[in-house]
Amino acid sequence: MCGISGVINLNGKPVGENDIRLMMEKMKHRGPDDEGVFIDGNVGLGFVRLSILDLSIAGHQPMHSHNNRYVIIFNGEVYNYIEIREELKNDFHFKTGTDTEVVLAAYQKWGKSCLDKFNGMFAFVIFDKNTKQIFAARDRFGIKPFYYYQDEEKFIFASEIKSILPLLKSRSINNSIVLDYVAYNRTDHTNKTFFNGIKKLRHGYTLLINKTKIDFVQWYNLRDKIKDKKTILSRDEYQEILTDSVKLRLRSDVRVGVSLSGGLDSSSITSLVLNKLNLPNISSFSAVYNTNESYDEYEFIKLYSSQMDNMFYTYPSKETFLNDYKEFIGSHSEPVNDVGSYIQYKVMELVSKHVKVVLDGQGADEQLGGYHNFFGSYYKELLNSGKLLKFIKENFHYLSQHKSPEALKYFIYYILPIKLKKSTNKLAKGSINKEFFNSYSKDSSIISDIYHPLSLHDSLIQHFEYKLEHLLKWDDINSMKFSIESRVPFLDYRLVEASLNLPSDLILKNGTTKYLLRESMKDILPKKIVERKDKKGFSNPRREWFKTPEFQELIFDTLNSNDFQNLNIFDVKDATQKYKNHLADKSDYSIDIWKWININEWKKQIVDK
Numbered sequence: 001m002c003g004i005s006g007v008i009n010l011n012g013k014p015v016g017e018n019d020i021r022l023m024m025e026k027m028k029h030r031g032p033d034d035e036g037v038f039i040d041g042n043v044g045l046g047f048v049r050l051s052i053l054d055l056s057i058a059g060h061q062p063m064h065s066h067n068n069r070y071v072i073i074f075n076g077e078v079y080n081y082i083e084i085r086e087e088l089k090n091d092f093h094f095k096t097g098t099d100t101e102v103v104l105a106a107y108q109k110w111g112k113s114c115l116d117k118f119n120g121m122f123a124f125v126i127f128d129k130n131t132k133q134i135f136a137a138r139d140r141f142g143i144k145p146f147y148y149y150q151d152e153e154k155f156i157f158a159s160e161i162k163s164i165l166p167l168l169k170s171r172s173i174n175n176s177i178v179l180d181y182v183a184y185n186r187t188d189h190t191n192k193t194f195f196n197g198i199k200k201l202r203h204g205y206t207l208l209i210n211k212t213k214i215d216f217v218q219w220y221n222l223r224d225k226i227k228d229k230k231t232i233l234s235r236d237e238y239q240e241i242l243t244d245s246v247k248l249r250l251r252s253d254v255r256v257g258v259s260l261s262g263g264l265d266s267s268s269i270t271s272l273v274l275n276k277l278n279l280p281n282i283s284s285f286s287a288v289y290n291t292n293e294s295y296d297e298y299e300f301i302k303l304y305s306s307q308m309d310n311m312f313y314t315y316p317s318k319e320t321f322l323n324d325y326k327e328f329i330g331s332h333s334e335p336v337n338d339v340g341s342y343i344q345y346k347v348m349e350l351v352s353k354h355v356k357v358v359l360d361g362q363g364a365d366e367q368l369g370g371y372h373n374f375f376g377s378y379y380k381e382l383l384n385s386g387k388l389l390k391f392i393k394e395n396f397h398y399l400s401q402h403k404s405p406e407a408l409k410y411f412i413y414y415i416l417p418i419k420l421k422k423s424t425n426k427l428a429k430g431s432i433n434k435e436f437f438n439s440y441s442k443d444s445s446i447i448s449d450i451y452h453p454l455s456l457h458d459s460l461i462q463h464f465e466y467k468l469e470h471l472l473k474w475d476d477i478n479s480m481k482f483s484i485e486s487r488v489p490f491l492d493y494r495l496v497e498a499s500l501n502l503p504s505d506l507i508l509k510n511g512t513t514k515y516l517l518r519e520s521m522k523d524i525l526p527k528k529i530v531e532r533k534d535k536k537g538f539s540n541p542r543r544e545w546f547k548t549p550e551f552q553e554l555i556f557d558t559l560n561s562n563d564f565q566n567l568n569i570f571d572v573k574d575a576t577q578k579y580k581n582h583l584a585d586k587s588d589y590s591i592d593i594w595k596w597i598n599i600n601e602w603k604k605q606i607v608d609k
Contacts, residue, residue: 001485002061003030004073005046005158006125007167008134010212013153015044023156023163024048030075030159030480038062038071043127043134047073052357052485053081054097055253065104066092069129072107074100075159076122076144077487079248084117097253112137112206115219119248119492123159123201134209140220140493141363142188142203142469145476149198155209160477161198161333162606171607172196178335178569179440182432182595185337186446188470194334195607203469222464222500226457231501235520238498239272242520245492246272246359250279254356257283259347259486260311262300264514265361265370267529268521269489273359274307275524283310285351285358287343290315295541303526314350316343318545322554325597330605331481332474335598338591339542341474345481352482362471363490366463367499368514369456369507372402376410377459378508383415384455397511401533414453421447431575431592433568456504464496542590547583555579555593564600 005023007015020037024046028035031048034057038045047061062071078084081099084106088094092105099120106114107126112135121143125136136157138146148157149164158164165171174196180186181194191199201207204220233241246269250256258270273279288298305311321342328342329335336342351358365371369378375398382391398407413421422441449466453459472488479486489495499507502516509515512533522530545551558564559576575596582589 001050001052001077002075003027003048003159004075004123004125005163007044008155008209009042009153010155011153012042014041015039019167020044020046022166023158026163026166027158027160029483032483034060036060036062040129045071045073045125045127050483050485052077053099053253058096059098059100061100063100063104065108070104070108071127071129072100072104072124074103074122074124076120076139078103078118078120078122079251080119112219135206136201137206137219138201138203140204141464141491143472143488143491145473146201147193147198148201150214155214161193161195164198173607176440176443179437180444180446181335182569183437183441184446185591187334187337188473189446189449189466223461225497226500230503231498232503233498233516235516238516239520241495241498242489243272243276245489245495247277249359249487249489250277252357256357256359257285257351257355258359260284260286260301260304262297263361264517264529264532265364265490267525268517269359269361270304271521271524280307281310283312283354284308285312285347287316287347288313289541300529303528312350312354314346316346316540318548318550320346321545322550326601326605329598329601332477333606335595335602336474337470339540339594341478343540344474345478348478348482348484351484357485357487360475360486360488361490362475362488363468364514364517366468367460367490367496368517369460370513372406373410374456374459375407375508376414377453378456378504379407379411380414381455381504394511401511418447418452421451431570431578433571436569456507457500460500542594543588546590546593555597558596558600563604564596567599567603569599570596
């Protein structure tokens with residue numbers, strides 16, 4: 001786990017080492033253990049290292065191939081590197097214990113087909129000294145980042161946007177992405193970023209730079225992998241795949257811990273580590289609030305206290321948030337949807353005091369219907385296939401368990417035509433300036449990409465393609481801010497493909513989410529966690545925090561500032577009234593309030609710098 005950066009001058013001019021060093025310095029937190037630079041004429045590569053496998057100097061990057069033809073900079077982990085190394089041992093004499101050396105040898109042996117063999121998270125660049133070609137690739141689901149800027153003269157890339165910005169002549173905001181953020185609460189659903197000119201290499205894609213020609217090619221297509229297939233996994237088979245995924249992600253030459261929220265996903269990982277892989281000394285890291293409020297999950301986390309001796313806690317509060325929010329916003333380089341990401345930020349800060357690698361539960365919701373909107377797409381599927389009785393039965397079970405019409409609301413929304421959806425959505429746009437909305441809403445593809453599924457499986461795939469990546473980005477930035485490697489066992493491609501090939505009633509059943517995961521884990525998970533029906537993610541008391549005197553001063557100052565009004569994104573009068581209604585408990589506008597703070601501070605701190 002590291003940081004990569006580079007400049008390719010398409011005009012043939014030599015790359016200056018100072019530019020590469022500046023890019024590396026901007027993300028030194030991603031790799032405090034070592035660093036390296038490689039320059040060959042118009043190609044410059046930079047690397048900062050977080051040592052996880054083979055902690056010796058042998059793991060130094062940029063790394064050269066055995067025949068000295070290729071140079072690689074590699075961010076991420078290929079967990080099955082031992083098995084791949086075994087395949088390659090007759091062709092190569094390996095000198096290190098790193099997965100980087102295996103990746104480079106695999107590319108030499110199989111070319112771009114090596115990607116199909118990798119089980120892991122990665123973004124890497126390989127330079128061919130003979131042909132002067134650059135080959136780059138990103139993992140299947142976008143766990144590891146790869147940002148780039150391209151014009152007629154140069155191609156600049158890095159693991160973080162903040163490493164690219166200093167090399168640009170100017171910075172400007174991509175307002176269409178801002179609109180999707182403030183109106184639909186979505187980011188990272190396209191290859192565009194909040195900055196004009198800066199894009200992302202799409203997940204599951206490669207790029208090849210040959211002189212001035214740049215080609216982007218998709219190497220992994222999730223829809224094709226699960227097309228017209230349905231696989232029935234037994235509970236034992238599912239648990240076996242998940243256990244192996246966790247086992248692979250425990251490979252490390254440094255200590256590993258688990259992020260434990262008390263939810264089904266992180267608890268499943270924790271229980272597998274304790275009860276199947278027999279590692280009782282594993283450390284857990286959690287955010288708690290010492291309250292009995294609904295957002296505090298300590299009652300579920302403490303169920304592990306009899307099995308674990310090393311349980312560590314962080315206590316986010318309005319005071320810590322007020323102290324941290326500027327640094328938190330600055331670390332992300334782009335606006336963040338919710339305060340929940342700050343809670344994860346505090347967990348990673350805690351992790352950094354004890355271990356260097358942590359297992360995280362991201363990805364289970366997207367493959368096993370963990371969000372309640374998936375019931376809406378399931379109902380649509382049942383109705384379209386004529387399964388009326390099952391449609392009625394599932395509605396009954398959902399209403400009985402959750403005492404909420406939320407799923408039915410999603411169903412009604414999902415069956416609306418796209419034009420009507422856009423019209424309906426326009427009525428609920430928070431405090432967006434009408435002129436701003438009308439100018440940029442036509443560019444949005446959010447509704448067709450995410451909110452118009454044909455079936456449950458279609459909805460799951462849409463989430464993988466257009467929604468999951470923003471969570472992965474926050475996970476990456478929050479962890480790397482504190483020089484921590486975060487690993488996500490649920491995103492083992494074998495598990496994803498198997499889960500998305502399941503019949504719908506093994507995903508959602510009797511009003512219950514993640515049915516097969518619950519069945520697979522019920523013998524080793526605390527019963528109270530198996531039977532949880534709520535979905536909280538990184539729950540937080542933002543609603544209450546934003547009512548306190550300290551935040552009232554900050555928020556009113558923000559709303560009344562020239563900087564905020566000059567954004568021309570929000571209707572300031574409407575936003576002010578909404579905040580007053582929030583203070584009066586007439587409604588919860590905390591997500592909107594956070595966006596006002598976030599965008600205002602982001603523009604001052606990142607864009608205008």
